[in-house]
Structure formats: structure tokens, C-alpha cells
Amino acid sequence: MSEKIPGSRVPFLDTKTSLVSREWYRYFNDLFGLTGSGSNNISLLDVQTEPTVKEPVKSRREVQPYLTGVGASPYLFINKTSTEVDVLVTGGTLTSIDFSRDYSAFYTILANRAMVRLSQYDAILITYTAAPSLVIIPR
Numbered sequence: 346m347s348e349k350i351p352g353s354r355v356p357f358l359d360t361k362t363s364l365v366s367r368e369w370y371r372y373f374n375d376l377f378g379l380t381g382s383g384s385n386n387i388s389l390l391d392v393q394t395e396p397t398v399k400e401p402v403k404s405r406r407e408v409q410p411y412l413t414g415v416g417a418s419p420y421l422f423i424n425k426t427s428t429e430v431d432v433l434v435t436g437g438t439l440t441s442i443d444f445s446r447d448y449s450a451f452y453t454i455l456a457n458r459a460m461v462r463l464s465q466y467d468a469i470l471i472t473y474t475a476a477p478s479l480v481i482i483p484r
Contacts, residue, residue, distance in 0.1 A: 410482040419472040421448070422479060424463040429484040432469060433460045437477030443470040 351368040359366045365373075377383070410433075415422070418440075424430050434442060442459050443451035445468045454461060454469070461469055462484075471477065 408483045410480050413479045413481060415471060415476050419470050421468055421470050423468040424465055427465060429462055429464050431460055431462050431482040433480035434471060434477050435480060437473050438475035439477060440472040
């Protein structure tokens with residue numbers, strides 16, 4: 346098996362036949378053999394959609410909920426962590442809770458207590474007359 350890539354002076358196409366040159370054919374044929382000769386059960390869709398690296402399992406200590414306050418109304422909370430979080434809005438007197446992915450288009454969730462799951466950089470806009478608290482629950 347020739348696993349070395351052909352040199353830069355080796356043309357990809359044979360000038361006489363206009364077909365793939367012998368060196369390049371052997372190289373690609375060897376790669377095909379090394380990668381299982383098409384006998385694996387992984388599809389192209391799997392390669393394109395599945396994560397390549399699994400996140401390590403987090404300890405319970407790393408995912409403990411924590412309490413945080415809010416700023417002036419309306420308060421914009423953005424998930425700046427690298428994982429999803431659940432945000433529990435509790436206490437206070439709420440006017441509305443709105444969700445956004447781009448910080449310009451907001452979608453009203455409800456005007457009462459709520460738990461909202463936020464992906465990285467998702468946001469909620471909390472409007473209130475009496476300040477609530479936020480319980481952040483990492484996932």
C-alpha cells in the first residue's frame with residue numbers, strides 16, 4: 346500500500362489519456378481500503394449532523410443552581426455560558442418575559458412566573474414593577 350500523497354510534480358490527470366494518473370489512482374484506492382472499503386455503517390448524514398466530540402459528564406457540583414438578581418427594568422439576561430441553562434424567574438411583580446435569539450426580535454413567553462431553557466447566547470427580557478430573582482440551573 347502506498348499511503349504517501351503523490352508529489353506536487355505528479356499531474357492529477359494523465360496527459361495522454363485524460364484519466365486520473367496511476368499514482369493518484371493508487372493513492373485514493375489505498376485511502377479507500379484504509380477507511381474500510383465502504384463497509385462502515387456511518388452515513389454522510391451522520392458525519393454532518395452528529396457531534397464529533399462528546400462533552401464530558403459534569404459532576405453534580407458543576408451543575409448546582411445559583412441565585413442572581415436583576416438590574417433595572419426591562420432587564421436583559423443573556424446566557425453567556427458554554428452550555429444550556431434553565432432560568433427560573435421567581436418573586437417580584439412581572440409585566441412580561443420575552444425570549445430572543447438575536448436581541449432585536451422578542452417573543453412573549455408570559456407575564457407570570459416562568460422557567461425558560463436558554464442555549465448559549467439566547468436571551469430573555471424581563472419587564473417588572475417589583476424586581477424578581479433569577480435561579481440559574483446549568484444543564
